[in-house]
Amino acid sequence: MKKKTRIAIIGYGNVGENVYKFINHELKNKAEVVAVVDINPGNLNKLKGKKNIKLCDMETAVKECDLVLESATGDCAYDLLKLALKYRRDILILSVGGLIRDFDLLDKIIASGLNVYVPSGAICGLDGIGALSEGDLSKIVITTSKPPKGLMGAEYLKTKKICLDNLTAPVTVFHGNVFDAIKFFPKNINVAATLLLATYVSSCNNVLTSHKKDLLEKKVNVRIDADPSIKRNVHKIEIFAKEAKVKIEVENVPSKGNPKTSTLTILSVQYLLRRMFACFKVGT
Numbered sequence: 483m484k485k486k487t488r489i490a491i492i493g494y495g496n497v498g499e500n501v502y503k504f505i506n507h508e509l510k511n512k513a514e515v516v517a518v519v520d521i522n523p524g525n526l527n528k529l530k531g532k533k534n535i536k537l538c539d540m541e542t543a544v545k546e547c548d549l550v551l552e553s554a555t556g557d558c559a560y561d562l563l564k565l566a567l568k569y570r571r572d573i574l575i576l577s578v579g580g581l582i583r584d585f586d587l588l589d590k591i592i593a594s595g596l597n598v599y600v601p602s603g604a605i606c607g608l609d610g611i612g613a614l615s616e617g618d619l620s621k622i623v624i625t626t627s628k629p630p631k632g633l634m635g636a637e638y639l640k641t642k643k644i645c646l647d648n649l650t651a652p653v654t655v656f657h658g659n660v661f662d663a664i665k666f667f668p669k670n671i672n673v674a675a676t677l678l679l680a681t682y683v684s685s686c687n688n689v690l691t692s693h694k695k696d697l698l699e700k701k702v703n704v705r706i707d708a709d710p711s712i713k714r715n716v717h718k719i720e721i722f723a724k725e726a727k728v729k730i731e732v733e734n735v736p737s738k739g740n741p742k743t744s745t746l747t748i749l750s751v752q753y754l755l756r757r758m759f760a761c762f763k764v765g766t
């Protein structure tokens with residue numbers, strides 16, 4: 483019998499716990515969770531008594547496993563890239579903003595033959611974006627509308643003195659490139675980084691150029707609106723390519739464990755894991 487894939491989970495919150503249960507039920511013949519990391523001891527208490535799971539620090543967890551699944555923060559995702567390279571581990575990243583901080587590091591990981599998995603998260607249509615990137619895709623525009631509550635706590639709002647209390651009409655809080663969007667809203671706009679990376683797959687085998695960041699900066703344009711009339715996060719995505727023009731709209735139901743994260747995000751991780759271990763694949 484083939485050996486089970488050993489998985490470490492970094493961040494045992496809403497996504498981490500759901501994915502742990504999914505692996506245990508649906509993938510139990512092919513994979514097992516061997517290590518879990520979380521800075522919140524209360525979350526880890528749920529796993530006390532499970533003899534086969536190490537509750538440990540991130541470096542120990544990485545050493546223990548074949549695949550590391552990050553579901554914590556962008557900072558964690560970034561630190562994990564360095565550890566994955568050091569110990570040669572495959573990674574699956576949820577806090578996708580952390581992946582686009584340092585393209586030289588990402589390129590080193592890709593060049594070293596390690597697998598980097600990025601779930602579609604809160605959006606759909608990455609197969610088409612990837613396919614169009616093989617052709618002539620010039621630009622992606624994403625407009626994300628959130629209930630004001632979904633944006634509160636973002637440092638950028640304080641810096642810019644933007645107050646979202648008592649809004650009566652939608653207001654645009656940010657408009658700019660994907661790197662600034664991730665810098666200013668690290669917890670709210672991972673999907674923009676995912677869009678960028680979907681276009682990056684087709685170019686990552688090419689010789690790297692110093693113009694790369696400039697080109698990437700122009701690729702994904704982001705607008706974030708606070709809209710008091712909505713209860714769900716809405717992502718409207720327009721893709722401009724020579725071969726097709728595509729429009730995607732996703733209206734997300736918040737997940738029970740964390741209203742800032744959509745249920746679709748959790749399902750997208752499950753689907754990606756299922757595909758990784760399946761012989762039957764539809765789409766990309």
Ligand SMILES: NC(=O)c1ccc[n+]([C@@H]2O[C@H](COP(=O)([O-])OP(=O)(O)OC[C@H]3O[C@@H](n4cnc5c(N)ncnc54)[C@H](O)[C@@H]3O)[C@@H](O)[C@H]2O)c1
Pocket residue numbers: 492493494495496497498519520521522525553554555556558576577578601602603604605668669670672673676739740742743744747
């Ligand atoms: N890719 C996407 O489309 C998408 C969509 C939604 C959420 N996300 C991202 O997925 C991640 C997980 O979402 P969630 O709903 O589970 O959030 P959550 O807040 O419920 O869980 C995050 C967990 O990570 C833990 N954590 C924080 N810092 C840590 C550290 N340094 N080391 C170890 N653990 C740490 C927290 O204690 C918490 O238990 C978030 O970063 C979120 O921004 C991505």
